[in-house]
Amino acid sequence: xxxxxxxxxAVPAATRVIAIANQKGGVGKTTTAxxxxxxxxATRRSVLVIDLDPQGxxxxxxxxxxxxxxxxxxxVLLGEATLAEAMITTxxxxxxxxxxxxxxxxxxxxxIDFDRREQRLHDAxxxxxxxxxxxxxxxxxxxxxxxxNALVGADAVLVPLQCEFFALExxxxxxKTVERVRHAFxxxxxxQGIVLTMFDRRNNLSEQVAADVRAYFGDKVYxxxxxxxxxxxxxxxxxxxxxxxxxxxxxxxxYLGLASELLRRERGLPPGPDGSEPGPGQAGxxxxxxxxxxxxxxxx
Ligand SMILES: Nc1ncnc2c1ncn2[C@@H]1O[C@H](COP(=O)(O)OP(=O)(O)OP(=O)(O)O)[C@@H](O)[C@H]1O
Ligand SMILES: [Mg+2]
Numbered sequence: 001x002x003x004x005x006x007x008x009x010a011v012p013a014a015t016r017v018i019a020i021a022n023q024k025g026g027v028g029k030t031t032t033a034x035x036x037x038x039x040x041x042a043t044r045r046s047v048l049v050i051d052l053d054p055q056g057x058x059x060x061x062x063x064x065x066x067x068x069x070x071x072x073x074x075x076v077l078l079g080e081a082t083l084a085e086a087m088i089t090t091x092x093x094x095x096x097x098x099x100x101x102x103x104x105x106x107x108x109x110x111x112i113d114f115d116r117r118e119q120r121l122h123d124a125x126x127x128x129x130x131x132x133x134x135x136x137x138x139x140x141x142x143x144x145x146x147x148x149n150a151l152v153g154a155d156a157v158l159v160p161l162q163c164e165f166f167a168l169e170x171x172x173x174x175x176k177t178v179e180r181v182r183h184a185f186x187x188x189x190x191x192q193g194i195v196l197t198m199f200d201r202r203n204n205l206s207e208q209v210a211a212d213v214r215a216y217f218g219d220k221v222y223x224x225x226x227x228x229x230x231x232x233x234x235x236x237x238x239x240x241x242x243x244x245x246x247x248x249x250x251x252x253x254x255y256l257g258l259a260s261e262l263l264r265r266e267r268g269l270p271p272g273p274d275g276s277e278p279g280p281g282q283a284g285x286x287x288x289x290x291x292x293x294x295x296x297x298x299x300x
Contacts, residue, residue, distance in 0.1 A: 017135040019154035025141035027162040028197030030057040033138035038241040039259030041094035045133035050098045053140040054105035063239030069099040083128040108145045122153035151181040156192035163206040198228040224257040
């Protein structure tokens with residue numbers, strides 16, 4: 001979106017819109033959206049999560065009850081409400097949400113006759129998210145018009161990939177879609193990276209999948225790996241990001257590491273302080289103390 005943020009000392013200075021997408025279901029898109037957003041908010045970045053999935057899992061996982069979702073992204077896409085009208089503040093300081101609702105599942109059909117139907121989200125974001133450092137869009141498990149709107153409105157796409165057999169299947173289709181969107185609508189769209197999720201170190205298959213994905217995508221794959229951790233799966237039923245539910249668990253540590261690595265990569269810094277390759281769940285300490293800021297803020 002390349003809008004100027006009012007917080008001149010924030011890095012990056014412009015709003016960065018990141019679509020979290022993978023058409024495969026259950027790979028950790030929503031979990032990554034919620035927890036990466038929380039970890040970024042803990043570094044005093046202002047963050048907006050857009051729940052673009054009719055399932056509404058990001059809204060539920062951030063503790064926003066269905067009854068509190070009168071105005072949703074559905075109304076924004078149809079031009080019935082502005083982004084500001086749909087915006088809800090969450091209990092996490094610095095983290096706001098545009099909720100979704102079940103009516104969003106009908107949006108694709110309803111938008112068929114609309115002008116600029118692929119650019120509806122882009123147009124809604126334009127000029128409306130300058131107060132945020134990051135906008136994270138939680139996409140549905142499909143390469144449908146909603147995901148297309150996310151890719152057209154985003155600066156970059158982050159792809160969570162579950163460490164299981166067939167993990168790479170379908171990713172090439174997603175990458176081709178990204179290329180088509182770049183060509184037709186959004187020449188600046190970048191691949192932010194690939195994040196390996198639900199890694200199980202006791203399972204050889206996880207190691208093998210991780211190695212294959214790194215061989216294929218090279219340094220686009222984040223060093224930080226999100227481990228399979230039961231606390232991560234428990235947190236949404238409490239309406240909390242795992243970082244709030246249990247900051248000390250391995251899942252929380254990993255998402256703090258992911259935020260730190262993302263911030264470092266955006267500044268062109270190596271993944272670790274000395275360029276070393278940290279192990280699963282660790283991105284290495286941040287040179288300028290971001291890690292400390294993240295950890296102390298979240299723990300507070
Ligand atoms: N690191 C993890 N450890 C354990 N469970 C996890 C982890 N990440 C995600 N899960 C669980 O796996 C399930 C799928 O995760 P999530 O909802 O984030 O995936 P998704 O890609 O958004 O799914 P969908 O495609 O349906 O939107 C959820 O029950 C979630 O709690
Ligand atoms: Mg989801």
